[in-house]
Amino acid sequence: NAPLGLHLRAVALNATHVAIEAADVTDAHRLARVRRDFVANVSHELKTPIGALQLLAEALLDATESAAGMEPEDEKLEDLVAARRFAERIHHESARMGRLVNELLELTRLQGAEPLPTPEPVSVDWVIAEVIDRTRTTASAKSIEVSYAGPKGAMVYGSDSQVATAVTNLVENAIAYSGEDTKVSLTLRQDEDWVEIDVADQGIGIAAHDVDRIFERFYRADQARSRSTGGTGLGLAIVKHIATNHGGRVDVTSTLGDGSTFTLRLPARPPEAPLPLPAAIEI
Ligand code: ADP
Numbered sequence: 001n002a003p004l005g006l007h008l009r010a011v012a013l014n015a016t017h018v019a020i021e022a023a024d025v026t027d028a029h030r031l032a033r034v035r036r037d038f039v040a041n042v043s044h045e046l047k048t049p050i051g052a053l054q055l056l057a058e059a060l061l062d063a064t065e066s067a068a069g070m071e072p073e074d075e076k077l078e079d080l081v082a083a084r085r086f087a088e089r090i091h092h093e094s095a096r097m098g099r100l101v102n103e104l105l106e107l108t109r110l111q112g113a114e115p116l117p118t119p120e121p122v123s124v125d126w127v128i129a130e131v132i133d134r135t136r137t138t139a140s141a142k143s144i145e146v147s148y149a150g151p152k153g154a155m156v157y158g159s160d161s162q163v164a165t166a167v168t169n170l171v172e173n174a175i176a177y178s179g180e181d182t183k184v185s186l187t188l189r190q191d192e193d194w195v196e197i198d199v200a201d202q203g204i205g206i207a208a209h210d211v212d213r214i215f216e217r218f219y220r221a222d223q224a225r226s227r228s229t230g231g232t233g234l235g236l237a238i239v240k241h242i243a244t245n246h247g248g249r250v251d252v253t254s255t256l257g258d259g260s261t262f263t264l265r266l267p268a269r270p271p272e273a274p275l276p277l278p279a280a281i282e283i
Helices: 004-063 075-110 124-134 136-141 160-176 223-227 235-245
Strands: 120-123 145-149 155-158 183-190 194-201 249-255 259-267
Touching (some): 004 075, 075 235, 120 124, 120 160, 124 136, 124 145, 124 160, 124 183, 124 194, 136 145, 136 160, 155 160, 155 259, 160 183, 160 259, 235 259
Parallel strands (some): 145 183
Antiparallel strands (some): 120 155, 183 194, 249 259
16 A cells, blocks of 8 residues: 555666666677677687698698607607607697587577577487487497487477487587497487487496586586597587577486486477577577
C-alpha cells in the first residue's frame, strides 16, 4: 500500500535500470565483436609469415639432412649438427604456431555474429567413419586401437563439417593423452530426442580440479604433459562451441590415471526455429 508517488518512482527506477542493462548488453556485444574481429584479423595476418617460416624451416631441414641424427665429432660438424637441431626446433614451433592460428580462426568463425548455416541432416555414422579414418595414422603410431559401436542410421541436424571437427578433436585428444597399446572406444546411443557419442580412452585422465576448466580456451591441465603433445589448448573450446551452436552440449567424466570419457550430446530432431545465434563468448 505504498503512496502512489513512491510507487511511480519505483517503476521509473526500474525502467532506468532496464535501459541501463540494455545499454550494457549492447556495449558488451559490441566489445565482444571488436575483440573477435581483432583476433580474427591478427590470426589472418599471421598466417602468411608463419607459412613462410614453415617453408624456410623445411628448406633448412633439407639443407642439413646429412646431419640428421648425427653426434658432432669435430668442430665443423658441430656447427652443422647444431644448425640441424635449430632447424628442427623452428619447424616444430612454426607448425605449432600454424595450428594455433588456424584454431583461433576456427573459434572466431564459430563465435561469429552471422546466423549458422541452415541446418542440414548429418549422418553420424558417416562422420564417425571419416574421423576414424583420418586419425588412423596417429593412432597406429602409438598402437592405439580406435573402435566404434552403435546403431546405424543416427542423424543430427546442423553442419557436417562442424560435427566432424568436434568428433575429430575429441578423438585426437583421446589419442594424444593416452599411452601406447591402449584403446579408444566410440559408442553411440540414441533416443527420440538425443544422439550421444561417447569417446572413451584409457589415458592419463584429468584431475577433479581441472575437469571444470578444460573447456576454457587455452586451459591445459598439466602444462608440461600437455605441451609435449603440441596442442594449443583451443580444441575443447571449439568442441564446446560446436555443441552449443547445435543445441547440444559436451561433458566429461574422468579418473586421474585411469582414463576419460567425453560425451557429445546433439539433438536428434531438426530445430523448429532456426538455430540460435552463436553464443557470444569472449576470446
Ligand atoms: P590441447 O590442445 O591442449 O589438447 P584442448 O582444448 O583440446 O587443448 O584440451 C584442453 C586440456 O584438457 C588438455 O591440455 C589436457 O590437459 C586436457 N585433456 C583434453 N582431452 C583429454 C583426454 N582425453 N585425456 C586427458 N586430458 C585431456
